[in-house]
Amino acid sequence: xxxxxxxxxxxxxxxxxxxxxxxxxxxxxxxxxxxxxxxxxxxxxxxxxxxxxxxxxxxxxxxxxxxxxxxxxxxxxxxxxxxxxxxxxxxxxxxxxxxxxxxxxxxxxxxxxxxxxxxxxxxxxxxxxxxxxxxxxxxxxxxxxxxxxxxxxxxxxxxxxxxxxxxxxxxxxxxxxxxxxxxxxxxxxxxxxxxxxxxxxxxxxxxxxxxxxxxxxxxxxxxxxxxxxxxxxxxxxxxxxxxxxxxxxxxxxxxxxxxxxxxxxxxxxxxxxxxxxxxxxxxxxxxxxxxxxxxxxxxxxxxxxxxxxxxxxxxxxxxxxxxxxxxxxxxxxxxxxxxxxxxxxxxxxxxxxxxxxxxxxxxxxx
Amino acid sequence: xxxxxxxxxxxxxxxxxxxxxxxxxxxxxxxxxxxxxxxxxxxxxxxxxxxxxxxxxxxxxxxxxxxxxxxxxxxxxxxxxxxxxxxxxxxxxxxxxxxxxxxxxxxxxxxxxxxxxxxxxxxxxxxxxxxxxxxxxxxxxxxxxxxxxxxxxxxxxxxxxxxxxxxxxxxxxxxxxxxxxxxxxxxxxxxxxxxxxxxxxxxxxxxxxxxxxxxxxxxxxxxxxxxxxxxxxxxxxxxxxxxxxxxxxxxxxxxxxxxxxxxxxxxxxxxxxxxxxxxxxxxxxxxxxxxxxxxxxxxxxxxxxxxxxxxx
Numbered sequence: 001x002x003x004x005x006x007x008x009x010x011x012x013x014x015x016x017x018x019x020x021x022x023x024x025x026x027x028x029x030x031x032x033x034x035x036x037x038x039x040x041x042x043x044x045x046x047x048x049x050x051x052x053x054x055x056x057x058x059x060x061x062x063x064x065x066x067x068x069x070x071x072x073x074x075x076x077x078x079x080x081x082x083x084x085x086x087x088x089x090x091x092x093x094x095x096x097x098x099x100x101x102x103x104x105x106x107x108x109x110x111x112x113x114x115x116x117x118x119x120x121x122x123x124x125x126x127x128x129x130x131x132x133x134x135x136x137x138x139x140x141x142x143x144x145x146x147x148x149x150x151x152x153x154x155x156x157x158x159x160x161x162x163x164x165x166x167x168x169x170x171x172x173x174x175x176x177x178x179x180x181x182x183x184x185x186x187x188x189x190x191x192x193x194x195x196x197x198x199x200x201x202x203x204x205x206x207x208x209x210x211x212x213x214x215x216x217x218x219x220x221x222x223x224x225x226x227x228x229x230x231x232x233x234x235x236x237x238x239x240x241x242x243x244x245x246x247x248x249x250x251x252x253x254x255x256x257x258x259x260x261x262x263x264x265x266x267x268x269x270x271x272x273x274x275x276x277x278x279x280x281x282x283x284x285x286x287x288x289x290x291x292x293x294x295x296x297x298x299x300x301x302x303x304x305x306x307x308x309x310x311x312x313x314x315x316x317x318x319x320x321x322x323x324x325x326x327x328x329x330x331x332x333x334x335x336x337x338x339x340x341x342x343x344x345x346x347x348x349x350x351x352x353x354x355x356x357x358x359x360x361x362x363x364x365x366x
Numbered sequence: 367x368x369x370x371x372x373x374x375x376x377x378x379x380x381x382x383x384x385x386x387x388x389x390x391x392x393x394x395x396x397x398x399x400x401x402x403x404x405x406x407x408x409x410x411x412x413x414x415x416x417x418x419x420x421x422x423x424x425x426x427x428x429x430x431x432x433x434x435x436x437x438x439x440x441x442x443x444x445x446x447x448x449x450x451x452x453x454x455x456x457x458x459x460x461x462x463x464x465x466x467x468x469x470x471x472x473x474x475x476x477x478x479x480x481x482x483x484x485x486x487x488x489x490x491x492x493x494x495x496x497x498x499x500x501x502x503x504x505x506x507x508x509x510x511x512x513x514x515x516x517x518x519x520x521x522x523x524x525x526x527x528x529x530x531x532x533x534x535x536x537x538x539x540x541x542x543x544x545x546x547x548x549x550x551x552x553x554x555x556x557x558x559x560x561x562x563x564x565x566x567x568x569x570x571x572x573x574x575x576x577x578x579x580x581x582x583x584x585x586x587x588x589x590x591x592x593x594x595x596x597x598x599x600x601x602x603x604x605x606x607x608x609x610x611x612x613x614x615x616x617x618x619x620x621x622x623x624x625x626x627x628x629x630x631x632x633x634x635x636x637x638x639x640x641x642x643x644x645x646x647x648x649x650x651x652x653x654x655x656x657x658x659x660x661x662x663x664x665x666x667x668x669x670x671x672x673x674x675x676x677x678x
Contacts, residue, residue, distance in 0.1 A: 005470075007470045007472070008468055008469070008470050011467035011470075014464075015464055018455060019454060023454075181451055181454070185447055188436065189418075189436075189440060189445050189465075189512075190436070190440055190465055190468035191436060191437050191438070191440035191468075191469045191470075192436065192440075192468050192469065193437045196437075360418060361413065363449065
């Protein structure tokens, strides 16, 4: 019996994959998956351009500087101290500000901006009347910052919007789309257990979303690493856990497809209009951090957030509600998160199995 | 295992709308036609029989199988529906092949059966074309091929002759007859009564969700007492014969046929009339044939349901 089920599942998957990958109504899912890739490509182009400028700046400098030299510049240093330490600045900008001092008097303040570079990082110094007041270093490769940026885009755009809506588009249409196309009877007329049909459709949806979104994630990573020089890339991937993080992100994406997929599969069977359940699930996921502990567990993002390798912190001074919604207040261990998500998905699939048995072909009421 | 398709007090309501009500049937092998106007419940009855809709009340068994177990039911049932939508992007062959793969058959067997089915409905040349490019008649035939592909014991065909040209109709009717001759159960819905009359072994007349009559058409007709039986006598001297016949007390009405080569009479007791005909002194009147004129589906349908929606 299991052999027949497996053959039937394969037949369903073959039919569904073709439909899912090439459906015109699913084109927007590709756009959604491509958006972060485009974002990273744009970021890489900007960063590469900046690196060229930085290199040019370093070449124009009087001295060859190291990162330590840049760090040595401090507020309070005089213009002479700075020149002695870093040489004549390759880029300067100066202007005079006239500031009123009394009813008829005013004073003139000399402003100067210096820019130095070690070839990778830029140092910006703001001098007022010949004394350093502002020091800012723009790091060419701030891997910690870049890693947090990647994590932020992954969690707040890719996971919660792209994968969420992509799964909505794919899984909700597995049954609902067929009802709207009036073609579901094709499956219901075959000697196949309805539960086996449901599993076949789910696997097809899962394969399609995983291929689309994991490919997107890998392209994002490639685009993200594009502006890194080989040494920085090596450091990021092998010393700063970049490779490990990428593997975890792939796992989280697959789990997200399983979790959201099972939710949207059952929603597509229970509701005629997908907008309402989608909005409901989106709100539920968004407000998950402020839900009671028991209810939190019936959510996908609750488990996924705990699995993400980089924790996103709310910026200082952010409103408390925003901070609560952003941060992972009570993270759980990875095995518990994976098991929890799989259990929640299994519950959703069980409900789908019961529902598919009850389904009738009655297109005229749709 | 039962050898019948059984409906036990089956009702189906779509919300407040009646689909069929209190239907009890026992359908034997052979060609059974469901006859009734649009909205009478023919498709609902077929969908109930195949489990596509579930009864609000009652029980259905198809040769011993419940309709709630499609994995068993569709091993013996093939259903050609009226739904004119197909999975997107499939050719005619792929449509049948995919259906056979869904039933768990391996690729080789599915391919062999799919080609056989395509051949049976004369669609070999068009089989590699996308179903989306088919004409209505071709779509009808490819649906029939799908229903026939796994050689089912029960064939349920919803308006199977719709959209077919006369030649294709004749071919399909021959196909149904061949299946019935092999002991299959062929359930056909139609509102084209003369076709039903030609092909059916038994009929089920439906009106407004109720079964108004069922069985062999002649026996159904004989049970309709309020309408006198019409008999057509073909003879060379109809006027002479009419004057002789009118003397019989059970004859209600006699009229000369439009072509002038026969007469049409109405009687409340056909058996007594036939006996009387044997005793009648015909005095050289050449009687060519004597046959009932209103024991066809059309007449029975008109008597029981009315003529408003009859398609001749």
